[in-house]
Amino acid sequence: MVLSGINVSTLPQGNYILQIEAQDKETEQKDFVTKDFTILGEEVERKESFASLEEVEKFKQDVTYIATSGELDMFDQLTLEGRKRFIEEFWRKRDPHPDTPINEFKIEHYRRIGYANFNFSRTREANDGWNADMGR
DSSP, X not given: OOOOOOXXXXXXXXXXXXXXXXXXXXXXXXXXXXXXXXXXXGGGSOXXXXXXXXXXXXXXXXXXXXXXXXXXXXXXXXXXXXXXXXXXXXXXXXXXXXXXXXXXXXXXHHHHHHHHHHHHOSSTTTOOGGGSGGGO
């Protein structure tokens, strides 16, 4: 039997461990394998209502590798309200299909950050895989 997929559409966003166990019918010998995986889903589309300076600074960290140096310099010179407007414009300019409510570029960017954090962080709690050599 070949299994080509498992329906995980009802699972909420999060980190999971898949464990598969197989048993030989004749010898009754068992073996298993485990694999970590992450479900990101549409929730990756982040809210645009930043409440605090810390959340705005988190944006800067998130886009360090895709923003130009000029954009990052300009961002640093803005007020909190200016930064909020900058963030909206930053994602709008990169939206490949601005006529739709979903920004596919932004979703893909945060999916990649999630993948890097899950696979390359020093620890699960550190959540710094985006900044590791393998995660860049």
